[in-house]
Amino acid sequence: MSEMWFTEQHAPSGSSVGFRVRAKLHEETTPFQTIAIYDSTDWGRLMVIDGCMMVTSRDNFLYHEMMVHPALYTHGAPRRVVVIGGGDCGTLREVLRHAEVARAVQVEIDERVTRLAEIHFPELCEANADARAELRFDDGVRYIAEMVPGSADVIIVDSTDPVGPAEGLFNEAFYRSCHRALGEGGLLVQQSESPIAHLELIRAMRTAMRKAGFRAMATLPFPQPCYPTGWWSCTMARKGPNPLDVFRAADADARTFPTRYYNSGVHRAALCPPEFLRVALSES
């Protein structure tokens, strides 16, 4: 066959997702991982890290909007936001769309992810020069551990899968640091893999978050064609007694920035778990 495809065969789930590509534009091995960039026929650019699809130009809006807007419209006044990982800068861009945000720090361990995003995904990096943004290239686990207690309103963990560099972002010790760094009512939100393929991981994350002191948890599913099974999720956890199923819907409806997936109906919908997820998570 004369066509070229980039295909990620995801061994744990026995499923694969692929895209037809025109060319591999770049590949390099950093101290942390191997990053490749492809040009696809229908999905724009692809960023692939260690063989795992990270971002496509066409469908990243689903992930980035859901990692940001539900949490920021749940917090009453999100002024101080920290993004752990998120090197493609798409999450940071969505955070900075919120006028309430006074400061957003992105802590990505691998500067090359951001430098390649600036070249191949310039639209995701368009807020990098915002005066409220600070781009750090550092270890997110250490950064959170060293934060002044109560100094963040929202922490967004936008990482790769829980193997390799991101492994330390999926355990109780890290969540304990997050809990301490957050102010009262503060929110932690983390990508939590596929509802259908990674149910045990989601349960383990929630158990660890609860042990770390978080009381309310919500796992929000959303479609994501470029990830295994095409179905993904983020999990929100909140410090203090405030619930997670009440949000600033009127503010979401009155938003002045563009979204392609998120709206207040989608936010409410994401809080309605599929039956198997409701049952599986009712004890965790």
Add this chain to the structure above:
Amino acid sequence: MSEMWFTEQHAPSGSSVGFRVRAKLHEETTPFQTIAIYDSTDWGRLMVIDGCMMVTSRDNFLYHEMMVHPALYTHGAPRRVVVIGGGDCGTLREVLRHAEVARAVQVEIDERVTRLAEIHFPELCEANADARAELRFDDGVRYIAEMVPGSADVIIVDSTDPVGPAEGLFNEAFYRSCHRALGEGGLLVQQSESPIAHLELIRAMRTAMRKAGFRAMATLPFPQPCYPTGWWSCTMARKGPNPLDVFRAADADARTFPTRYYNSGVHRAALCPPEFLRVALSES
């Protein structure tokens, strides 16, 4: 590589979905199409028609529940149901879970689909012997055209893609037949492909449904890992002035049969379109 994978490369969207397989269990060419059955490592059996993934044992519950329960809980008293296509019998099984249903006719053009489902997906066929069920192997377009006017409460079009044998199920003439066959308040529900890859098809379907006399339309997205982009939809259309956003939620909550995806929250959630879909469908 010693592993075997079945991969569907979906040319129109430039994306692929695949599953790791152990063996091809069967393949035959019928007068209508070529049907293959694979045994997969993580998704149970796969049914593939003309190279397109149709059903896996593991994820078909998403599709089958969403093709049936929203429509049947929207109709006030769904007694007479017709399934066009649906040869794997999973849709028929979900229909027959509703005690209100007095008669369910399945009209599948290719009897071999059902015979192979009986062997390889016996769980989907477990309601085939229900006294209320009638399995016909016939042309669905002709069947609907010849129905007594007003004699169906719900028509479910559970077909392959709009090419090949299913082409006649995606046009105004067919929808006009459906409209005539339905009683007042009756519902047509049809699988309507991927919200992100087939937006033009969804718009064209809704336009044709409207021209055929349907007034209210709703497109409900749901995850479906085995279909291109992992994100799929069904579109409901209703005869008469009744709305589509009101349903028998109390009955859905009180259901006595098992579901794995559907519940009343999921039903409400599916009626909240993502922003791009809301905008795209606001004129159709």
